[in-house]
Amino acid sequence: MSRLNTEPNLDDPDGLFAALMDAHRDLDDAASRRLDARIILLLANHLGNTALVREAIAAARLGEA
Amino acid sequence: MPATYTNPRYPFAPVRDAGARHKVVVVGGGLVGLTMALDLARRGQKVVLLDEDDTVSFGSRAICWAKRSLEIFGRLGLGEALLARGVTWNTGRVFFGDRQVYHFDLLPEAGHQYPAFINLQQYHLEEALVEACRATGLVDLRWHSRVAAVAPGPDGVALTVETPEGSYALHADWLLAADGARSFVRRALGLSFIGQEFRDRFLIADVVMRAGFPAERWFWFEPPFHPGGSVLLHRQADDVWRIDFQLGWDSDPEAERDPARVAARVRAMLGPEVEFALEWVSVYSFRCRRLERFRHGRILFLGDAAHQVSPFGARGGNAGVQDVDNLGWKLDAVLRGAAPDALLDSYDAERIAANDENILNSTRSTDFITPKNAAARAYRDAVLELAGRYAFARPLVNSGRLSRPAVLADSPLNTPDDAPWTGGLPPGAPAADAPVRSDGQPDWLLRHLGGDGFTLLLFGPPGDFPALAAGGPRPVFLTRTATPGALHDAEGLAAARYAAGPGAAILLRPDQHVAARWRHFDAAAVAHAQRCACGITITDTQRMAG
Ligand SMILES: Cc1cc2nc3c(=O)[nH]c(=O)nc-3n(C[C@H](O)[C@H](O)[C@H](O)COP(=O)(O)OP(=O)(O)OC[C@H]3O[C@@H](n4cnc5c(N)ncnc54)[C@H](O)[C@@H]3O)c2cc1C
Numbered sequence: 001m002s003r004l005n006t007e008p009n010l011d012d013p014d015g016l017f018a019a020l021m022d023a024h025r026d027l028d029d030a031a032s033r034r035l036d037a038r039i040i041l042l043l044a045n046h047l048g049n050t051a052l053v054r055e056a057i058a059a060a061r062l063g064e065a
Numbered sequence: 066m067p068a069t070y071t072n073p074r075y076p077f078a079p080v081r082d083a084g085a086r087h088k089v090v091v092v093g094g095g096l097v098g099l100t101m102a103l104d105l106a107r108r109g110q111k112v113v114l115l116d117e118d119d120t121v122s123f124g125s126r127a128i129c130w131a132k133r134s135l136e137i138f139g140r141l142g143l144g145e146a147l148l149a150r151g152v153t154w155n156t157g158r159v160f161f162g163d164r165q166v167y168h169f170d171l172l173p174e175a176g177h178q179y180p181a182f183i184n185l186q187q188y189h190l191e192e193a194l195v196e197a198c199r200a201t202g203l204v205d206l207r208w209h210s211r212v213a214a215v216a217p218g219p220d221g222v223a224l225t226v227e228t229p230e231g232s233y234a235l236h237a238d239w240l241l242a243a244d245g246a247r248s249f250v251r252r253a254l255g256l257s258f259i260g261q262e263f264r265d266r267f268l269i270a271d272v273v274m275r276a277g278f279p280a281e282r283w284f285w286f287e288p289p290f291h292p293g294g295s296v297l298l299h300r301q302a303d304d305v306w307r308i309d310f311q312l313g314w315d316s317d318p319e320a321e322r323d324p325a326r327v328a329a330r331v332r333a334m335l336g337p338e339v340e341f342a343l344e345w346v347s348v349y350s351f352r353c354r355r356l357e358r359f360r361h362g363r364i365l366f367l368g369d370a371a372h373q374v375s376p377f378g379a380r381g382g383n384a385g386v387q388d389v390d391n392l393g394w395k396l397d398a399v400l401r402g403a404a405p406d407a408l409l410d411s412y413d414a415e416r417i418a419a420n421d422e423n424i425l426n427s428t429r430s431t432d433f434i435t436p437k438n439a440a441a442r443a444y445r446d447a448v449l450e451l452a453g454r455y456a457f458a459r460p461l462v463n464s465g466r467l468s469r470p471a472v473l474a475d476s477p478l479n480t481p482d483d484a485p486w487t488g489g490l491p492p493g494a495p496a497a498d499a500p501v502r503s504d505g506q507p508d509w510l511l512r513h514l515g516g517d518g519f520t521l522l523l524f525g526p527p528g529d530f531p532a533l534a535a536g537g538p539r540p541v542f543l544t545r546t547a548t549p550g551a552l553h554d555a556e557g558l559a560a561a562r563y564a565a566g567p568g569a570a571i572l573l574r575p576d577q578h579v580a581a582r583w584r585h586f587d588a589a590a591v592a593h594a595q596r597c598a599c600g601i602t603i604t605d606t607q608r609m610a611g
Contacts, residue, residue, distance in 0.1 A: 033439065035495035045457040 004055040067344055069273060070188055071166035072120040077209040083233035087113045088400060090224065090237035092212045092250055095122065095369030096187060098243035099194035103141050103395035106201035108517060108536035113235070114204055115226060115322060117325035123273045125345040128184045128301050129282075132172070133470035133495060134386040135179040136511055136577070143193055144179065144609055150193075151183030152300050159452075159464050162240070163289055166452040167459040171467060176558045177498045178509040182467070184280075184301045187382070189456040195225065215240065215253045221363050222273035239396060240364045243385075246352075248370035254361060257442035260354020260424060264374065265435040267349050270327050271307050274341035286434075286449055290333040295434055297377075307496055309336065309376075318348040344508040349377035353428045355418040355420050359388075360413040367392060374418040377434060377465030385425050388416050392577035394515075398599060408410070408600030411478050412478035419471030425541035426466040433463035448596060470495040474576055480572075480581035480594040488562025489518075489582070496577040501543070501552040510559055513541050513552060515577040522571040523586060524560060526551055529568065530586055537588075538572060538595060574598055 008015055023039075026031045044053050089105060091098045094116030102112045129153065130138075138144045159167040171181030198204040213232065213261050214225035219375050221242040225232055242250035283298040292415070294311035301307055310330055312321055320326065327346050335341065355372035359365060368385035398404035436442035451458035473479070473493035480492060490497060499510040514520045520537035523530055526548045542551035543559050554560055563571055563582075571585040571593050575578060581594035 030439070030443070033443035034447050034450065037444045040449055041444075041447055041451060041458060041461070046169075 004052055006059060048060060067124065067271075068314060068342065069305055069344060070186065072123060072188065073121050073192060073195075075208040077119070077229055079230060080207070080233055080565075082229065082235075082279065084235070084482045086221075086238070087111070088238045089113070089241065089396070090115065090222075090235060090239070092242045093205050093242070093244035093248075094118070094195075094206065094208070095243065095245055095366070095368065096127065096191055096194070097370075098241070098384050099191060099242055099390060100137075100141070100386055100389045101196060101241055101367065101393065102204045102206075103194055103198050105200065105397060106198060106388050107141060107268065107444075108393065108397040110203065110397055112204050113207065113237075114198070115207050115210040115212055117209070119208040121195065125269060125307065127187040127190075127376075127379070127382040128299055128307055129182050129383075129467075130185060130190070131379060131383045131470075132177070132467040133382045133468070136498070137386050137390045139179070139511070140516055140577075141197065142473075146193065146405050147185060147190065148179065148183060150189060152280050153180045153183050153300055154280045154282060154300070155181040156279075156494040157467070159462050160283070160285040160288060161449040161453065162287055164453055166449060167462045176500050176556065178511065179498070182282075182379070184299055184307075186303075186305065189302065189443055190252045211245070212249055213600055215250055215364070217254070217362055217364060219362075238363065239400075241367045241392070241396075242364060242366045242370050244370050246369040246373050247335040248366070250364065251356065251366065251370055254364070255357055256462045258352075258354040258360070258373075259357055260352060260373075262352045262354075263350065263431050263435060265350060266312040266314060266316050266318060266321075267351075268310040268312050268327065268330070269345070269347045269349060270308045270310065270331055271301070271345040272308060272331055272344065273304055273339040273344050274306060274335070274339060275304060276306060276335070278339075285305035286464070289335075291330065292424065296334065297464075306341075312348070313328075316348075318470045320517070321348050322346055328434035349376075352432065353431065354416070358413055359416055360409055363395075365409065365412060367391060367416075371416075372424065374423050378423075378427050378467050379465070380423040380427055380468045383457055383468040384420055385418065386474060387605070388412075390576045391419075395600075404599040405601060407602075411600055415473045415476050415478070418473065418475060422471050423468075430463050430465045434465075436485060462589065475528065476578075478574070478580060478598040478600065480590075480597055482582065483590070484584055486582065486584070487564065489562070490571075490579050492531065492579050492581055494579050496573055496579065497559075497562040499554065499562055500551075500556060501526040502547065502555055503552050505553075507549070509554070510543075510552065511577065514573050518575055519538065519580070519590065519598070520573045521591060522565075522573060523561075523564070524565045524569045525567050526571055531588065534588065534592070537592060572598070 086411040089112045091102050091114045102114045105112050118198045155172045157169050206218045209377045213227045216223040221238040280300045280366045285296045297309040299307040352373050359371045367388035374380045393410045435446045448461045452462050476493050496514050501510050523542050526544050527542050527550045542549040547553045568585045569584045580598040
C-alpha cells in the first residue's frame, strides 16, 4: 500500500503556489470553490487511489489544528 | 384524476371465522404484501391477507421494476405478462444545463430473459398480483380489514381486525407485517427507525402525451426549463410519462400541487406545441431508514414497513420484492418442519445487509441531487462541469444508482469456496440467467433453478455424476452439446457466467442465490452445504433424527 508523501517533493514550490493564485485571481467565492473541487477531482483521478486521498483528507484536517 | 386507469373496488366479505387461528397472516395488501401472499400460496401455504382499503395503489407511485424483480415475478408466473405490458428500458442519460454529460447502459450484454428495467404503474402490477393470488385458491383476501391491535405471544400473535361490520379477533402463528411506511404493526410494537430524512421536496407530475422521447431514463441537473433544480423523465405504459421536478425545501407543497402551476412547469419543459393532459400530481419528500431488526419473534417486517429509501434508484419496491423472495422459502420450510425456526433469523441478517446497501446507495444519490452545503454543491457542480469534457468524471455523476440485487456475501447460510475460484458467482450471489435449449427448444436457465426447492447445477451430462440421494437438491445438468436429460448450453454462456468447468457443481437456494460451489461434485459436501443453507445445526439433525 502506498503512503501519502508529506516530505518536500515539489519541483517548483513557488511556481506551484503562484499557479494556484493565478487560477483564482478573478473568481468569486463560489466559482473558486468549484475550481478547487475540479482540481482535486482531476488530481484524485490521476492518483487513482481512494485510500491515498482519504489519507490526504485526514492529513489536511490535522493541518488545521 | 387518473384518466387512463380506474381503480378496481374489491368487496368486503362477511367474516365467518372470528377467533380462528391461522398459520400465516399478512397485514397489508400493497405491492409487497400481495407478492408475499402469492409466493407462499404457490408453495402450497394458506394465507390470510388483511388490507384496510378496498383497492390497489391509488395514483402514481412506483414505476421502475428491476431485472431481479422481473425474474422473481417470472417464478411467480407473472414475468412475461409484465414484460409485455410494461415499457422496456436499459439506458439512462444525464444532462447538465442543456448538454448531455453522461449515459449508461444497465444491461450491456445479451442473453438474459429480462431487461434491466421495465416501467409499469404500480397499480397495474398490484392488480395482476390480486388476480394471481385469487387464482391460487389459497389466499383469503380480506379488504376493508384494518388491523387495530396486535398482541405478540410466544406461539403467535393475537390480532384485532376492524371491518365495516365491526371488529373481530384472529390468531396468527406467523404475522408478516407489510403495512407500508406508516406501519401500524411497527408503531404498535413501539419500534423506531434508524436513518435520516432529507430536506427537499419533489413534484411528481404524470402526464398523458404522445411524445418523441425514447424509452430511456432522462435526468437533468439544472436544465434551462427548471433552473436551480433537477428533473427526471420516464416513460410508462399507456402513453403516460412520469416527470419528477425537484422543488427544494422552501417550496410550498400546497401551492405546488395547483394544476395550473404544474401545467406551466410541464409546458416550459416540453415546449408550447406539445399537447398533454395531467394524469396525476403529488408532492413528496423522502427518507432513507430502516428498522433495527426485521424479525421480532413471530412477527416479520417486510417492504416499506421495514425500510424506506428515496426513489432515485428505484430501490424501494424492488427491495420489498426481494424481501419476499428471501422470506417465502424460509417460512415455508419452517412451516413444513423441514428447517428450524432459526432459519428465519437469516432473513433478518440477509435482508438487513441488502437493505443497508440500498440505503447507502440512495443516500449517496440524494446527497448528490440535493447538496447539503456550499462545499457539497461545489463538488457536485464540479463533477457535472468536468463530465462533459472528461470521461473520468462521468462515473462520479450520481443521478441514482439503479436497483441491483444484493450479493449476500456475509450470509450465515453460505458455505465458503473450498478452493480458489476466479470469476463466476460467489456464494451469496443471485444466479445469473443464460440462454439454454431444453429438448431442442429455446429456454432460459433461471426457469430451471430454485423455486420450490434447492437446485444443484451440474456441468456435464448425467452419466458423469453418481446418482443423487433422495431428499437432496434437484439436479439440473448443463452440457455444451445437446444431451438427453440435460439443458443445452449451446452458446457456452452459462459455463462462462458461472466460471464453471466440466464436473463443477453449484448449489442454489430456492430463491436462486448461490449457497455453495465446487469445482468437482462431492455428495457429502453438497448435503452439508444444503443443511447449512437451511439453518440446520448438528444438534437439530440429532433432534430431527430422534
Ligand atoms: C413517488 C414514488 C416513486 C417510487 N418509485 C419507485 C420505483 O420506481 N421503483 C420501486 O421499486 N419503488 C418505488 N417507490 C417505492 C414503492 O412505491 C414502495 O416501496 C412500495 O409501495 C412499498 O410497498 P409495500 O407493500 O411495502 O407498502 P404499500 O404499497 O404502502 O402498501 C401498504 C399496504 O398496507 C395497507 N395497510 C396499512 N395499514 C394497515 C392496517 N393497519 N391494516 C391493514 N392494512 C393496512 C395499506 O392499505 C396498503 O395497501 C416509489 C415511491 C414513491 C412514493
